[in-house]
Amino acid sequence: MSIEVIGARTPEGIVLRPEYERPVETKPDAKDVTRKLSTWEHIIGNEMVRKAAVVALVLIAWQLYTDLADVQPLVFPSVVDTLKALFASMMDGELFLRVWGSLKVLLAGYAIGMGLAALLTVFAVSSRFGSDVLSTLTAMFNPLPAIALLPLSMLWFGLGSPSLIFVMVHSVLWAVALNTHSGFRSVSETQRMVGRNYGLKGVRLVAKVLIPAAFASILTGMKIGWAFAWRTLIAAELVFGANQGGGGLGWYIFENSQNLNTDRVFAGLLTVMLIGVLVESGFRAIEKRTVQRWGMQR
Amino acid sequence: MLDSFNPSYNPACSPILRVENVTIRYQTDDHHVTATDRVSFDVFESDRFVLLGPSGCGKSTLLKSIGGYIPPTAGDVRLKGKKVTEPGPDRVLVFQEFDQLLPWKTVRQNVIFALINGGRCKTEKEADSIALHYLDKVKLSKFKDNYPHTLSGGMKQRVAIARGLAMKPSILLMDEPFAALDALTRLQMQDELLELWEETKFTLLFVTHSIEEAIVVGSRILVLSPHPGQVRAELNSHKMTRGEAGASEFSALHDRIYEMLFVEKPTARAGA
Numbered sequence: 098m099s100i101e102v103i104g105a106r107t108p109e110g111i112v113l114r115p116e117y118e119r120p121v122e123t124k125p126d127a128k129d130v131t132r133k134l135s136t137w138e139h140i141i142g143n144e145m146v147r148k149a150a151v152v153a154l155v156l157i158a159w160q161l162y163t164d165l166a167d168v169q170p171l172v173f174p175s176v177v178d179t180l181k182a183l184f185a186s187m188m189d190g191e192l193f194l195r196v197w198g199s200l201k202v203l204l205a206g207y208a209i210g211m212g213l214a215a216l217l218t219v220f221a222v223s224s225r226f227g228s229d230v231l232s233t234l235t236a237m238f239n240p241l242p243a244i245a246l247l248p249l250s251m252l253w254f255g256l257g258s259p260s261l262i263f264v265m266v267h268s269v270l271w272a273v274a275l276n277t278h279s280g281f282r283s284v285s286e287t288q289r290m291v292g293r294n295y296g297l298k299g300v301r302l303v304a305k306v307l308i309p310a311a312f313a314s315i316l317t318g319m320k321i322g323w324a325f326a327w328r329t330l331i332a333a334e335l336v337f338g339a340n341q342g343g344g345g346l347g348w349y350i351f352e353n354s355q356n357l358n359t360d361r362v363f364a365g366l367l368t369v370m371l372i373g374v375l376v377e378s379g380f381r382a383i384e385k386r387t388v389q390r391w392g393m394q395r
Numbered sequence: 396m397l398d399s400f401n402p403s404y405n406p407a408c409s410p411i412l413r414v415e416n417v418t419i420r421y422q423t424d425d426h427h428v429t430a431t432d433r434v435s436f437d438v439f440e441s442d443r444f445v446l447l448g449p450s451g452c453g454k455s456t457l458l459k460s461i462g463g464y465i466p467p468t469a470g471d472v473r474l475k476g477k478k479v480t481e482p483g484p485d486r487v488l489v490f491q492e493f494d495q496l497l498p499w500k501t502v503r504q505n506v507i508f509a510l511i512n513g514g515r516c517k518t519e520k521e522a523d524s525i526a527l528h529y530l531d532k533v534k535l536s537k538f539k540d541n542y543p544h545t546l547s548g549g550m551k552q553r554v555a556i557a558r559g560l561a562m563k564p565s566i567l568l569m570d571e572p573f574a575a576l577d578a579l580t581r582l583q584m585q586d587e588l589l590e591l592w593e594e595t596k597f598t599l600l601f602v603t604h605s606i607e608e609a610i611v612v613g614s615r616i617l618v619l620s621p622h623p624g625q626v627r628a629e630l631n632s633h634k635m636t637r638g639e640a641g642a643s644e645f646s647a648l649h650d651r652i653y654e655m656l657f658v659e660k661p662t663a664r665a666g667a
Contacts (some may be wrong), residue, residue, distance in 0.1 A: 119424075127636040143478065260430075276601070285492070285494050287490050287492040287494050288494060288495070289400060289488070290459075290462075290464060290482070290488065291488075291490075291495050291497070293464070293481075294462070294483075294484065294486075294487060294488055294511050295484050295508070295512040295513040295562075296482075296483060296484055296512055297512055297514055301512075305512070306497070308497075309499045310497070310498075312499070326428050350554050387499070390542065391498045391499045391542055391544065392498055392542060392543070392544025392545070393498055393499075393544075
């Protein structure tokens with residue numbers, strides 16, 4: 098063996114260097130390891146604040162447009178006029194009555210749709226035939242806009258809420274069933290096996306493992322179903338208007354446009370949006386407390 | 396220590412797990428595949444029994460069959476004399492996949508979930524104290540209220556082991572539990588598993604494709620050949636540790652298994 102000299106090259110061409118070991122350093126040398134966020138960073142970091150800023154910008158642009166472009170208030174009312182009309186409609190109670198009229202129909206349709214979707218999905222996970230039934234029916238009915246069923250629905254159920262509820266059910270059912278079913282199917286084999294390992298099967302396995310594991314998909318289905326239903330409802334009320342007992346928010350918009358109360362039409366549209374945003378943020382809150390907390394969604 | 400094993404000594408107890416002539420076939424889209432072919436072995440109490448073989452030897456399939464998930468096409472799996480027909484909490488499985496922890500439950504809740512549903516505990520309170528005890532054993536007390544997605548891979552596997560041990564199963568089945576971990580964590584996990592075994596001497600059936608892991612973890616090794624899985628040998632490794640003491644025996648056994656699996660080519664069955 099040849100003597101190895103530090104700094105020299107081995108025959109393989111590696112430069113030899115001395116070895117060393119060090120004790121673990123316990124004191125970090127940086128003083129600024131953690132620093133509190135400043136107030137400004139807190140404000141900027143808040144999603145709600147940023148979104149509110151976007152809304153404020155839109156409102157300012159709208160107000161500036163109506164002020165500077167000199168448009169007819171009858172055609173395009175200003176922010177101030179719209180808010181005044183909104184306030185007036187709220188004060189005389191009409192708006193709340195209309196909103197409640199719409200929400201009543203929506204909730205009934207949503208609840209029935211969810212129930213049917215649950216039945217259909219349980220049927221689909223428990224047998225291959227059920228799975229075929231679900232996938233074929235969703236393939237057929239999902240592309241069919243719910244509003245297209247309204248004329249038929251009115252023929253069957255008359256001019257009242259039942260025909261609207263039928264259309265609501267149609268818009269909720271397929272979206273929820275489709276997403277829940279695909280959610281169930283994508284639950285990992287490992288998690289099913291873990292559930293069965295601890296003696297779970299049948300309905301208990303569905304309730305304790307499949308539903309929470311597929312919760313992200315189920316929630317997506319519920320969101321899509323809600324969005325379909327809400328739009329369909331407003332459109333149905335707008336087009337076919339009449340509903341015994343006064344009609345809903347869509348009817349309020351229709352009525353006021355007939356009377357050329359454009360500011361109230363805007364107020365109605367604003368309310369449609371507001372309710373949409375409220376429900377969306379409700380879903381967001383559920384997501385934050387569940388699937389995001391569990392790390393199943395970013 | 397198990398140093399002096401006397402072959403003429405017949406313990407009063409029969410084996411905990413008896414696998415007899417188990418053949419498992421399954422169907423893919425265009426093939427019938429035989430995963431294991433007439434495999435037999437016995438696992439006794441406090442064994443650290445390892446199923447070792449290259450991929451395709453059906454070791455995982457065999458373990459799932461013992462778990463009760465896959466019925467054998469032929470042969471019998473008996474646990475304490477009773478034929479295994481379905482999954483149950485007397486045979487807890489620890490998987491390779493990290494998602495074996497339920498993501499919607501905290502570490503502690505994952506263990507409680509097993510204890511309550513598996514029927515070991517009646518009340519949440521009782522389950523809670525058992526869960527904390529076992530989480531302490533795997534050094535995860537600090538993380539008991541964390542959700543699994545905030546843990547590292549090694550920690551997740553430790554929770555799964557704690558969940559399995561807390562059930563006090565007749566046999567703990569581990570399906571390549573450390574295969575998805577990095578090499579350093581894997582070494583650490585092997586040592587920790589052995590420490591846990593020293594404490595309670597639970598019966599373990601461990602599947603791996605690493606010869607080294609088999610020798611370190613196992614007290615007895617069943618070597619399986621691939622396509623289809625057949626028993627090649629059953630070897631003792633209870634004296635082997637990673638330490639310097641038995642280094643030459645360790646590497647001798649390693650080489651012996653290596654030759655069995657890779658050097659001697661099976662003649663007729665090859666290329667199936």
